[in-house]
Amino acid sequence: MDLNLNALNTFFRFASSEAETIESGPPKAEYVWAPAPSTGETKLAPDLKKTLFEILGNEVDSPAAFDKLIEKLKVMPQKDLKAYLQRFESALSPERFKRLQDDLNLVRGGWTSDPRGIPGDGGSNSQNVDMSLYPAGEVISDKPLMKADSFYHYHPGGSEPGKKPENIYSGFSQGYEDNCVITSWIKAGMALFGQKDVFEAVKEVAQGYFVTMRDGFKLYLSKGELQLAARNSGYKGDDPVMLTDANFMFAVAAKRAQLVNSYDRVGQSYADGVKSLNDGASPWEGYELLGLKDHIKPGRDSNAKLKELETPGEIGVASAPGHNFLVVDGRQELFGTRGGKPDPTLVEQVYVLQLSKVEAPQSDTPERLK
Numbered sequence: 325m326d327l328n329l330n331a332l333n334t335f336f337r338f339a340s341s342e343a344e345t346i347e348s349g350p351p352k353a354e355y356v357w358a359p360a361p362s363t364g365e366t367k368l369a370p371d372l373k374k375t376l377f378e379i380l381g382n383e384v385d386s387p388a389a390f391d392k393l394i395e396k397l398k399v400m401p402q403k404d405l406k407a408y409l410q411r412f413e414s415a416l417s418p419e420r421f422k423r424l425q426d427d428l429n430l431v432r433g434g435w436t437s438d439p440r441g442i443p444g445d446g447g448s449n450s451q452n453v454d455m456s457l458y459p460a461g462e463v464i465s466d467k468p469l470m471k472a473d474s475f476y477h478y479h480p481g482g483s484e485p486g487k488k489p490e491n492i493y494s495g496f497s498q499g500y501e502d503n504c505v506i507t508s509w510i511k512a513g514m515a516l517f518g519q520k521d522v523f524e525a526v527k528e529v530a531q532g533y534f535v536t537m538r539d540g541f542k543l544y545l546s547k548g549e550l551q552l553a554a555r556n557s558g559y560k561g562d563d564p565v566m567l568t569d570a571n572f573m574f575a576v577a578a579k580r581a582q583l584v585n586s587y588d589r590v591g592q593s594y595a596d597g598v599k600s601l602n603d604g605a606s607p608w609e610g611y612e613l614l615g616l617k618d619h620i621k622p623g624r625d626s627n628a629k630l631k632e633l634e635t636p637g638e639i640g641v642a643s644a645p646g647h648n649f650l651v652v653d654g655r656q657e658l659f660g661t662r663g664g665k666p667d668p669t670l671v672e673q674v675y676v677l678q679l680s681k682v683e684a685p686q687s688d689t690p691e692r693l694k
Contacts, residue, residue: 532544
């Protein structure tokens with residue numbers, strides 16, 4: 325397929341603060357993108373829309389037709405989508421073709437018009453989640469969402485230690501990967517200790533970071549590993565700083581997963597550690613990999629713990645069929661939105677966190693990994 329972007333630019337221009345100059349071709353048509361919906365929908369970030377248009381734009385003859393194409397791709401069966409994409413594979417470099425696949429995964433998963441950002445094709449088990457069990461939550465931000473893959477320039481510390489996230493819901497959230505376990509625990513850690521204070525200490529050096537976790541576990545994470553993790557977390561959100569912080573915690577958890585062989589599911593490479601976080605996990609793996617096992621209140625009565633989480637300020641994580649989620653002030657986080665109270669008939673396990681260390685912490689971790 326001939327992907328002549330110069331020809332495309334003679335017909336379409338993206339809305340921006342400064343008009344794009346087109347130096348050749350037939351007379352320009354003054355097209356602008358339809359405005360983002362004001363309520364009820366998640367906005368498609370301009371950068372994602374632009375990169376998709378650069379490849380798919382010559383499939384259509386107007387911006388409105390492009391929007392219709394995106395809506396069609398959102399719901400296209402996986403088999404049909406694969407056949408549709410085959411026509412682009414020979415025309416694009418392997419890296420660009422993978423970017424197209426990744427962007428469409430975001431469109432189909434974390435960037436749908438459903439504000440929950442339902443996980444789509446990225447994880448091995450995410451398509452098996454019965455989303456009827458998780459009704460749409462309340463959208464509490466009208467900021468456009470961003471992909472997290474470019475947010476990896478992390479710097480520890482800050483002037484406000486212990487500062488909690490302004491928006492624990494859509495600041496960052498799960499996208500298309502099946503990583504709800506580590507995502508829910510990152511959110512819980514941020515909500516409890518502060519957005520940048522989940523770990524005991526982080527020291528940045530020229531090529532990486534020395535990290536000490538709250539359970540005493542120490543590791544070194546290179547900046548290259550952080551970049552790899554950021555490109556594979558699949559996260560989305562409307563807060564650039566929070567996306568960066570979340571990517572860093574995701575990267576550190578992946579490093580610990582690599583070092584402890586993530587419970588027989590990981591090989592020897594850092595990429596294997598990242599993959600293990602995206603392939604589904606047991607609830608306890610999240611708090612273990614972030615070093616939070618000493619901050620889990622003991623007790624296994626899920627109903628009693630759910631009742632405890634109704635108290636303002638209490639923070640916890642719950643697991644239910646196919647999904648793990650943050651619970652704060654008695655309400656569950658649902659893919660970047662604020663849901664209602666968790667259904668006690670569905671909840672299988674509940675963990676309540678506390679700031680101080682627990683004298684005799686509950687742990688579901690296998691003995692060999694403690």
